Amino acid sequence: MSDEEFEYTDDSDSLYSDSVDDDNFKIEDSLVKHDIVQYKQHTTREMMETLHKKCTKLSEVLGKPHDYVVTLLQSYKWNSEKLIEDYMDDPQDVELRLGLSTVKLNGEHHENTGLQTYTEEAPFSCFICCEDKLESYKLKCGHEFCLDCYRTYLNEKVKQANVIKCPSCDVALTPGDIDTISGTNGSSVLLENSIKEYVERHKTYKWCPSPDCNAIVEVLNSSDIAHLVDTNQIPIVICSNGHRFCFNCGFESHVPAPCNVTKQWINKCKDDSETVKWITTHTKTCPKCDTSIEKNGGCNHMTCRKCAYEFCWICLGTWDNHNNQYYQCNRYQYEQAEKNNKSAKDKKLQDEATKKSLQRYLHYYNLFNIHEISTKQDKSRCDVVENTVREVQEGVGISWIEAQFLVDSASTLLNARRVLKWSYAVAFYCDRGYSLDLFETVQAGLADAVEALSLLFEISDVEVIAKKKLNFLNASKLLEDRQRAMVLATEETINNGTLRL
Amino acid sequence: MATKRLMKEYNSIQKALSDTQEYENIVSLEPTGDLFSWCGVIRGPSNSPFQAGTWKIKIEVPQNYPIAPPKMKFVNKLCHPNVNFQTGEICLDILQNQWTPAWTLLTTMSAILLLLQDPEPTSPLNIDISNLLKSGDIKAYNGLIRFYTHKYAIDSV
The missing domain is CATH 3.30.40.10 (Zinc/RING finger domain, C3HC4 (zinc finger))
Incomplete structure (x- = not known):
């Protein structure tokens, strides 16, 4: 056995700590990230290559053909350490057990296989x-x-x-x-199936949950994960395709909401969203007393049974205005709508106790949902951001590196919106009080900044985009700051003990 | 594929049952109606508490046999750690994930006979009798089985 082979046997405690043959191994993709979670990124193909490399090395060590070693390792669920240990003890026993030897078959030897x-x-x-x-x-x-x-x-x-x-x-x-x-x-x-099983079976590995992404993340300090989760820290990792996800939940990044809040929120949404959907699509609330009303026919002149308020089903305005100028409400009236919206929101706060919880939930669910939909829209916009970069380059004549601010801003926007979205889940589980007021002020600031940057992305004229580079940079910077503030505010809220699960 | 294979199995089964001692505890194994539903009868091995009992086994052969295993079930009640007392369902690895096309209906039947003598109390379908066996109370284990054998498996076929 040569020195190198000895070195290999020593290294074999971790299957992927191979540092010998990095010339044909994409080392930059498997860099160890140092954060609260230390992890490596892998792709399925890389895993296959690494495993094959392991097999080649092991076949040199054992002096057996490559195919033979693949079968050996596969039976040992890729635990090369255990395999070597067992094999060194009694190779014949291992071979017999795994069906790699025919000794058991009365020494029969068959030619022409x-x-x-x-x-x-x-x-x-x-x-x-x-x-x-x-x-x-x-x-x-x-x-x-x-x-x-x-x-x-x-x-x-x-x-x-x-x-x-x-x-x-x-x-x-x-x-x-x-x-x-x-x-x-x-x-x-x-x-490949064997790798899938390997990844699923080992708690240190996780598939990226993003659709159509087959990247794998390996966490090196997996024993810390439970502790992190207990202390409301979120083990966020980034796969080699750049998707951020929580290693504990196997779910998209849900910063700043801790894992337990996320879990409860998702369950709640699953349970209630159907009801909520029905209520929102089939009913409207009386503008005066907020009773849910389902219209099952008849004209648009509504009289609330509860408070006898007469209103128009279409614009939810008082019917008095409709008496002389019928159906003026088909014209969209911005101020009116704004006012109605506001008054409805104000009234929600004085709701009766029984409906309060549902409405409160509805409120946060809607906000959460709006941002989820917006995230999708942002995502599709970010997918074409590379094109925009090219257009800006060609249209205005600036260098690629100068146009990269667009890509950076896009990912900032996506991340911030996700943070904003999950902050609504946190808010739902918070007690009312000074702490929540503070939290919601920060939240409003974040929402403001998100919309500001989002608005900049509406610009399609490449020259204007190039001119507004500074605006993009400022908006992104502001957004990053506010996002950080949001995360801090969440931590503080949780530490204050205002979280009710 | 399945029909041809079952036909061949049918031909060899009658010969094997009458000729060899190996299958002495398999009383009969033949199709009922078409080739895809069979009925087998086994006799309790003489050195076991199942002695003197006879059990009917209902066999359903899937269309993709022998790629997929046949479904086998006890018809009259059998008290055994790996057999569901109510439904007659059998917990045997070769009837599930360890099945390979090299098994035949006849060899599967003898595997069930082996299971009678060699129960696997760690994966029980009948927890009460398994507990007796696990606790080492062989006297009670044999007694209970003898009781149920006499109650449900004498002159049962």
Whole structure:
């Protein structure tokens, strides 16, 4: 054994701490991030490459073929340390157990394994389908089945992500066997499934929850996660595609809301949102007493049963105005709408006790929902921001690096809006009082800044965009500051003990 | 595929049952109606508390047999750690994820017979009898099984 091989065995406690062969390994993607969580970013392909590299090294150490080692490691769920330990103890036992040796089969040794071909005159009779076939596959245990049956068998077994064994006994199929039988790269599908299982089974790994993202994050201080969550800190990680998510919840970043608030809020939304949706789509509230009213027919001249207030169903204004100028309310009246909105909001605060909680929830849910929808819109806008950058470059003639402020602002906006969104969930669980007042003041500031930056992104004229670069930078800076203030205010609110779960 | 295979199994089963001692405790195994529903009868092994009992096993063969395992169920009541007393459902790995196309209806039946003598109390379907076995009270275990065997499995078929 050479020195290098010894070094490898020492290193093998962590599967991915490989530092030897970094020339063909994308090291920049797996940089360790130092924050409250220390983590590495991986992609599925990288994981495959790393695993294959492990296998190559191990095959040198054990002096066995690559395929053989892949099967060994797969049976050991990629725990190379345990494998080496067991293998050094008693290689024959390991081989027998994993079906890599045929010693158990009374020392029988079968020649001509692999693909077999037959003629029409003397065809092969397959035990599984009981039909006469011309092509079959034989393993070293001597068991032989037709290719069609083997393929069906493999397709079933590949899903289970375990080492595939001979249908008749415990002899394992090597990746080479699998590829020959399936005619495609069936073994890499199996390997991929095996990685999936590996990631799901190990608490230190998590898939990025973003749709269509198959990046993997490995947390190095996973034992700290529970403590972080208990102390209301949020273990946010960023995958190699730049998606931020909470490692504990496996959910999008929910800063500043702690994990327990997030969980409760999501459950609440799941339970209540259907009711809320129905109420918001089918009913309107009486402008005077806020009773929910469902209109099941008739004209738009409404009389509230509760307070006898007469109003118009369309504009929710008092009916008095409609007497002489009928249907003036089809014209959108900005001031009026604003006023109505405001008065409705003010009245919400004096609500009766029973309806209070639902309305309070509705209030925050709506705000949360509005920002969720806005986030989606922002996201689609940010997706094309690269195009805008190019347009600005070409249209105004500035350099790529000078136009990068757009990309930075876009991600600032996205993050800030997410923070704003989740702050509404926190607010819902806060007691009324001085602390909440303070919290909501900061929140209003953040909302203001979010809209200000969002407004700048409405500009489509590239020249104006270039001219307003300073505005973009200022708005982003302000937004970042306010976002930080929001996170601090949340921490303070939580520390004050005003959170009620 | 399934029909041809079942046909072949049918032909070999009758021969195997009459010729070999290996399957002495399998009384009969034959299709009822078409080839996709079978009925088997087993006899309790002579050196076990199941002695003298006979049990009927209802077998449903899926269309994608032998890729998928057959469904097997006890018809008359059997008191055994890995058999549901009410429904007759059997907890046996080869009837689930350990199934491979190399098993046949006959070999599966003998696997069930082996399960009778060699119960697996760590994954029980009948918790009461499993507890007796786990606590090491073999006398009570055998007694209870003998009681149920006489109650439900004598002249039952």
